[in-house]
Amino acid sequence: MLRWAPYPFIRITLSLVAGILLYFILGEGLHYSMEIFAFFVAAFIIAAVFSLRAKAAEATNMAGIVGLLCFVFLGFWATHLHTEKNNPQHLLHLSGQPAYYVGVVEDYLVQKPGYQSTVLQVQQVQVNGKWQAADGKVQISLPHDSEKTYELNYGDVLLIKGAPQKVAPPGNPNQFDYRQYLANKGIYHRHYLQAFQAQKIGSAPPSPLLAASIHLRRNLDFLLRQRIEARREYAISSALILGVKDELDNSIRSAYASTGTMHVLAVSGLHVGLIYLVLVWLFSFFAPSVRQRVLQAVLILGFLWTYAFLTGLSPSVLRAVVMFSFVTVGTAIKRQTNIYNTIAIAAAALLLLNPYNLKEVGFQLSFLAVLGIVYLQPKLYGLLEINNWLLDKVWSYFTVAIAAQLATLPLGLFYFHQFPVYFWFANLLIVPAAMFALYTGIVALAFSWVPVLSSLLFALHYGIVWGMNWFNEVVQHLPYALLNGIDITALQTWLLYAFFIMLLLFVALRQLRYFALATGIVAVLSIKEIMETVQQKEQELLTIYNVRGSTGIALVQGQQATLLADSALLHDESNFSFNIQPHLWYLGVARPQFASMGSGAIASAAYTMLPDSNSLVVWQGQRMLLLSHPPQLTSQQPLSPNYLLLRNNVRVKPQVLQAYAPGKVILDASNSPWYRQRLHQQLDTLGIAYYDVADSGALVVRLR
Template sequence: MLRWAPYPFVRITLSFIAGIALYFLLGGQLGHGLGLLVFCFASFLAIAILALKYKSPSATDAAGILGLLTFMALGYTTVYQRTELNQPRHIAHLTTAPTHYQGVVQDYVLQKPGYQSTVLQVEQVKVNGTWQQATGKVQLSVPHDSERAYELSYGDVLLVRGAPQPVAASLNPSQFDYRAYLANKNIHHRHYLQPQQYRKIASQPSNPILYYSIQLRRQLDDLLRERVGEKREYAISSALILGVKDELDNSIRQAYADTGTMHVLAVSGLHVGLIFSVLMLVLSRFTATARQRWLGAILVLAALWGYAFVTGLSPSVLRAVLMFSLVTVGMALQRRTVIYNTIAFAALVLLYGNPYNLFDIGFQLSFLAVLGIVYLQPGFYSVLKLRNRALDLLWVSFTVSVAAQLITSPLGLYYFHQFPVYFWLANLLVVPAATAVLYTGMAALAFSWVPGLGWLLFKVHFWLIWGMNEFNLWVQRWPQSILTGIDISVGQTWLLYLLLLALILFAALKRLRYLSIAVGLVAILSVQEIWEEVQQRQQRQLIVYSLRGSTGIGLVQGQQAMVIADSTLLRNPQNFTFNVQPHLWQLGVQQPQLTSLAGSNSAPTVLLPDSNQLLVWQGQRWFILSHPPKLQPKSGFKVDFLLLRKNVRLRPGQLQQYTFGKLILDGSNAPWYRQRLRQQLDTLGIAYHDVADSGAFVLEL
């Protein structure tokens, strides 16, 4: 029987999370929820007083339930208060677009190829010639074409000409929902700026501590760039020590992802835990008196928060530092704290500060990984008793890796659609190597001013990173190193976690009913997979994907697909991976056939004398115009769709020569061309679909 008494903060945090979920389930229909919060709290006080007075067990139980309902109402109210769209002055509520706006840079500045990105907190907008107070966040993108390392800095006050645009929805099926991702950060607008479109007018950092933290991180990053040397190794060093991942090469990033060791590059709980383990040796020497214990705790806390300061006070580090700080304080108090209460209290504090953390992938994975290590790892470790210290350390590393991977696997499958097969082996070597990289890197930064010693430490640091990179690239090349194309729904993710919970309860309590539940869940998942397989074998779709500057046409029959792509898409695998591949995985297509639009024997297209093409597939006839048509269509020539690409020059009258059902504008057309042509099509009354505005065109056959 599960006893809840020792876990008060677990109950409270779960109730708070339920309140957050209730807000999104109801869509905020209860308003700010203050009335509900006051009612629950008043009822709790009344019942608690009665329980104390009459010593009634039923009244005590009722008071406990009302107390949890109060935290649930608090969760609901907190989301409402932290949702900036609920503020009446939010820029989303403006009826007239502003001509100018002013705000403060409130986030880190991220380096991207050719531009830099950050977040501006709006303070004022100019509407109809009048300045007025406003609020809201805008994701800014500014060109990076000067010799300066950063075009903008945290705290810069900017005057911007123009109006920010609402974040567009995903334009392709199953594509990553970037609008929802930004909405969870209270960002609902974007603005791509030109150099002459904004001006820095002042510097007013709202948080001086964060400002100086970012400045220090930039200085240390510059030092690593100078002393580590090679770009690949510098990028790993900066990511692992400081959390700066701007310079990470896509190939090396993919290698770490494919081997299941990407977590070592995200400064988070692992890194803080490694530092904490060393600090525990310091704390263990201060145990004789209460004064010594508190002195040791203060030293540990100073080191933990100092590391957080060096890494720019990133949310992932703050999560871990808060958790280990609570553990440190508990040790200083010499209280037998329950680790689950510590984890739950840390989650409660972070969720109260920002309830949208609940939907942050890093937040979910980090807390689940900690829970897996705390609960599952001791059981795995007890399977083997090794007397050799080196082998025992390897076994500890192995069991920690397995526990964390097991508990986070359902989320990993849902978000990333892949599973690294050799994660257990890769982590055996990469985690100790990353530990050495972290320690040598921090030592190199600390003693960089010492002649000889600083040079030696940076050399050791460099070769450790080089070896770690080469090992990951080697494992990545192993056969079946990663299983990709796994597509599961939210419901299936929950079923997998229920299955995992049932198996854990069966192993812990040795009761057959939990095994029966696990078998039932496996049966449900199996039926779902079989039904999905049957549906996929019968599907036929023709899709024109929305690809900026490119053409991509998908022909799906059963679980096989061909993607007809132009040279621009074929040269840019990332464009395909981000925009097209998730949809094909959802349809059960593992390896689509990529073929060139320019001409291929396998493509169902016919090249016409004027270099245009006719696509005939599954009874569908598509006329693809890439060049001005020079052939007069024969009488009775009819196609189902007319696809225009590459800004093909056409007179409006030429379109009336063809008989077709609908005209399609694909992503290879420029914005100015699409805008002009849409006006002509509206005048002529021709039905059309613009994939750049309306999303991918999906034809079910």
């Protein structure tokens, strides 16, 4: 039988989570969140008083249920308070478009080739010639081509000319929803600025502590850049120690992702945990007296929060430091509590500070990994008894990697659609290497003022990082190193976790009903997978994707597809991976056949190059005329294509388009904004139906 009495904080945290989820579902329509919370608090007080007087189990249970409902609606109310757009002065509620606005830089500055990006907290806007107070966050991007490393700083007050735009929804099916990602951070607007549109008018850091932390992190990052000349190794070192990932290129990201070791590049629970273990070992000489335990806890907390300060007080580090702070305090005061309550207290504190942490992938993965290690790792470790010290340590690291991977597997499949086959092998070497790289890097920075010693430490640190990169690239190229294209729904993710939980309950409690439930879940998953596969094998659809500056057309039949693309898209793997691949994976297409426009050959369709260098595609009874050059062919009878696609700002008069009698004119994202706007007016005047992919998103035509 499951006993909940020893886990009060787990019940409280689960109630908070339920309230937060309830707001995400009903928050827009359910008002008076504070009043509802106050009602349940009053009801709990009445129920508690009645329970004390009645001294009956039923009354006590009822008071407990009402108490948990208090936490449900506390989570609901806290989420309402932290939802930026509920502020009446928010940018979303302005009566008109602002001509100017003033705001303060309140976030880290992300530096990329050619531009810099950050978040501006708006303070005032000018609407219809009048200034008024306003609220809201705007993600701004500024061109950056000077030799100066940073042109903006945290706390800079900027005067911006122009109006920010609402963040656009995803342009393609199943594409990463960047709008929702920003909304979870309270950002609903973006603004791509020219240099003349922004002017610094002052400095007023919202948090002097964060300003000092960011300034220190920049100085340490600059020191790393000076002492580690190889760009790739510097990028890894800066990401590993300070959490600065601006210089990580796609190739090295891909190598670490393919081996399941990407987590070592995100300063979070792993790094704080490694530092915590060393601190516990260093201060293990303290006697078990109360005073010395308190002194040990103070020292550990001091070092942990100092490291958080060095990394710019980033949210991921703060989450981990808060968790280990609770562990440290619990150990110091010798509370008879278990690690699950400690983890629950940390989660509840972080969710009350910001309920939208619940939507953060890092938050979800961190807590699941910790739970997996705490529960599963001892059980896996106990399967083998090894007398050799070195082999025992290897087995311990191996079981930690397995436990964390199992706990996060369904969520990893849901978010990243891939499974690194050799994660157990890669983590076996990369995690210890990352540990030594972190320690040597921190010590090298601490002793950077000592000439010979610092050079030796930086050389050692560089060697470890170089070895990590080399090893990851070797593992990446092993056969079947990465299984990708795995597409599961949110429901399937929940079902997978339900299966794991039922299986664990069966093993722990030896009750057959849990095994029966696990079997039932497998049956549901299997039926759903079979139905999905049958549907995919019968599908036929044509998709014209929204790919900025390029043309991409997918012809999907069953679980096979041909992607007709221009040279710009064919030579840009990241563009394909971000904009098109998620949709094809959703359709069950592991990898499409690529066909180049102008090649004159498509395996699954009739592709004809016309004498005027344009082309005609005929597929499944659908005719598509692709115009990338001014049309010069004449015919006594209209060609009457189902779709007429205009590409690359092709010069064509709308009257000429009428002669083709197309079913619909399509403008794809290879056309410039000014061109599409001009065509909109001309086509509207002539009454020609059209579809603008760049404005309305990918065009998906399902034939079957």
